Amino acid sequence: MDISYIINELGEEREAYFQAVAPPIYQTSNFASATVAEMRHKLLHEEDEYMYTRGNNPTVTLLEKKLAALEGAEHAIAFGSGIAAVAAAILSQVKAGDHVVYTQHPYSWTKSLLRKFLPRFGVEATMVDGTDPENYRRAIRPNTTLLYLESPTSFTFDLQDIPAVTAIARAHGCATIIDNSCASPLHQRPLQLGVDLVVHSCTKYIGGHSDVMGGVICGSREAINKIFKSEYMTLGAILGPHDAWLLLRGLRTLPVRMERVAASTRQVVDYLAQHPKVERVLFPFLPSHPQYALAQKQMRSNSGQFSILLKTKELEQVELFCNSLHRFLMAASWGGHESLIFPVAASYATDQPAPILPLNLVRFYVGLEDPDYLIQDLEQALDKV
Structure with a gap:
């Protein structure tokens, strides 16, 4: 899909809002239903409906469509910060008793999540030198469920060989998540290299003006809908419609x-x-x-x-x-x-x-x-x- 089309046209429904060039901000907390049957349908299919802005909001949906397309993903879900997206993505892949392998020198709050927060709930994590894919393989245990990448990393700008690590993950039945914030969706497409979920801090290049925070997870529709029904709706780390509008503005350039x-x-x-x-x-x-x-x-x-x-x-x-x-x-x-x-x-x-x-x-x-x-x-x- 052409980048210019994604940024300027995909998801834009200008005929629905008076041919406005910039999309409106749907600054509402909830959406009314005309009948009980309609409300029942929304409750049963909230991942695809507009019922409550903690779930879906049209301004946020437009941003998610564009970000998913830029990453070559089926679907995306936006959060109020980058670490909120990272946390929800990781939580979606682990439970008590599981083990995570992650690369050294990641974003500091990702490291804190893996080393300090998740161990309180019975999830262990091992840090490895991710520049050698074999280090991921050597660190895998019978209870390992996730290999976490950040390429390039935040301070030392180490790379992981993404296809090699994802091949190791598939061979051992593990999921893969990568923080792609440093490269941006324009300079690296991890899903094409075998990664399961891609996360971004939208605060960075996507926003582009140092005036808004946000995060996103991109992946298959099945995986994103699973996160929507669990980590997203339960923890409520949503992106507000005005912040989504600012991120849309950033995407234009x-x-x-x-x-x-x-x-x-x-x-x-x-x-x-x-x-x-x-x-x-x-x-x-x-x-x-x-x-x-x-x-x-x-x-x-x-x-x-x-x-x-x-x-x-x-x-x-x-x-x-x-x-x-x-x-x-x-x-x-x-x-x-x-x-x-x-x-x-x-x-x-x-x-x-x-x-x-x-x-x-x-x-x-x-x-x-x-x-x-x-x-x-x-x-x-x-x-x-």
């Missing part, structure tokens, strides 16, 4: 934003990769990266995130570099118009255990600014280190 971000990021990375004060750039689309061939194989293009290791082990020097940047905001997340940094050094505190990641690691997101404008800022900050 997703291709042009991703194209700009990809090109600018390559230019910034090329500058940093040759800088004498940068020890290493963690970016799978660098030809020198050990997973460059895999990135070329399973991704269509790069996105805007990468990390660097500064050539210093001194916390003060890392802080000096980060504090000297003026054109990169220091903030979490990514995907908006603005360029960002997230220094691991911010997680280092004298009264807490040191994080696993090194203190000289700084994550970057390149936004929509001119790359030369950003490089000038990097140059003056690096000069101070």
Whole structure:
């Protein structure tokens, strides 16, 4: 299905709302029924009907149709945040006594869910180095039900060989879930590579303006309807219609934003990769990266995130570099118009255990600014280190 058609036409019913170019926001909590029989039908088929916005809402449905199509999925279900989508997807595949295998260095709240929250309910999880698919195979137990991927990962941008891991999962009767937020649905299509469920933080590239939060799960209609009837309706982590409308607005410009971000990021990375004060750039689309061939194989293009290791082990020097940047905001997340940094050094505190990641690691997101404008800022900050 053509991307331009998905973004601009799929699901748009302009004749139903006065030929408005932008769809309306159906800001209602519930929907009336004309007869008892109609209400009975809605109760029995709530996954396909409009009865209560905690279930379905027309504005949210339009977003879900477009996101499912972008991922090549049969169906999708939207949530109020990325971690809400991750949690619902994982919960749909596990029960007490089950075991999950997941890749190292995932999104921090995914890690917290798997290591701290689910063990309270009898679900165990094992973290492996996901760059080698065999590590997934070696970690599988008789009670393993799920292999969890995040490719690329959030800070180190490690890849997993998606077809290899999904083949291992099928051979052992396990489900697979991947967080595809970093690549976006334009640059990676995991369902085509054998994954069962794809999750996104819509807060990132899909929203694109740093003003809305959301999440989505994409997969088969059977799997999504199962989640709707259980984790979605029971836990209620829904996406509101106004937030869905903002995400629809973001989708309109997703291709042009991703194209700009990809090109600018390559230019910034090329500058940093040759800088004498940068020890290493963690970016799978660098030809020198050990997973460059895999990135070329399973991704269509790069996105805007990468990390660097500064050539210093001194916390003060890392802080000096980060504090000297003026054109990169220091903030979490990514995907908006603005360029960002997230220094691991911010997680280092004298009264807490040191994080696993090194203190000289700084994550970057390149936004929509001119790359030369950003490089000038990097140059003056690096000069101070």
